Amino acid sequence: MKRKTPYAAVAVAVGVAAGAALAALEGDANGDGVLSYPEMTLLHPEMTRTLFGQIDANGDSVVDASERDAAIAEGLIKAQ
Secondary structure, three states: OOOOOOHHHHHHHHHHHHHHHHHOOOOOOOOOOOEOHHHHHHHOOOOOHHHHHHHOOOOOOOEOHHHHHHHHHOOOOOOO
């Protein structure tokens, strides 16, 4: 007898785990897993649009965890 893999259960488990990781981004007020310019200004009062643009490496108008980590490593912002 062939066993059926509960793909829906696996997909939900992966989605929940990914969502939990995204929600853990410090300063992510709305829980979307990224930091908008207003969210970044709350964490970093020195934030300017120019600095935000430097941090937003892929130009999608939000900062994800890897972009934030790179900015910290480059000394553009301090870790919170």
